[in-house]
Amino acid sequence: MINVLFVCLGNICRSPMAEAVFRDLLKNENLADKIKVDSAATSSWHIGSPPHEGTLAILQNYNISAEGLVGRKLTKSDFDQFDYIVGMDESNLRNIGEITGKANHAKFIRLLDLTEHKKDVPDPWYTGDFQETYDLITDGCQSLLKKIRSEQNL
Structure with missing residues (x-):
């Protein structure tokens, strides 16, 4: 099983959106039994929140399911449990490094670095633009799946 973890500041906007979008992609590509997906926050503000x-x-x-999405905080042990x-x-990447104690590790990826956008996914908590965030996350998730398929021979 390949394990993918999406991370943002609060785990209520971007990372759960990415988790849901990626799960939907996996379902449509018949890969849900090969790749497990989760999301987490680098802060503890919204633990347990939808x-x-x-x-x-x-x-x-x-028409993408949000079932099972609940805010949680990234832990040091997530480093050992997740491949991506x-x-x-x-x-987020700096905070992931601090929390896991593994700065700049190869399994850490900024989502849009896999796309032509090569920038941060804007936080709609501040921008209010959930459509832009969705569009960028969808593009990033498609690129991530392509990367995983290539690296894992799926």
Whole structure:
């Protein structure tokens, strides 16, 4: 089993959106039995909380399930449990390194570095633009799946 973890600051906007989008991609590609997906926060602000209403609305608009999405904090042990740890922005990557004690590890990826965008996924908590975040995350998730398929011979 290949394990993928999406990480953002609060685990209520970007990372649960990425988890849901990636799960949907896996379901459509018949890979859900080969790749496990989760999401986490680098902060403890929203532990146990459901995704932001904007995230839930955009997922519903695209008929993507939000089932089981609950905020949790990244732990040091996540480093050992996940093959790909995907941050939404540079700050997330720094925080992932601090929390896991493994700065700049090869399994850490900034999602949009896999795309032509090569930038941070904007946080819709601040921008209010959940559509832009969804579009960028969808592009990033498609690129991530392509990378995983290539690296894992799927």
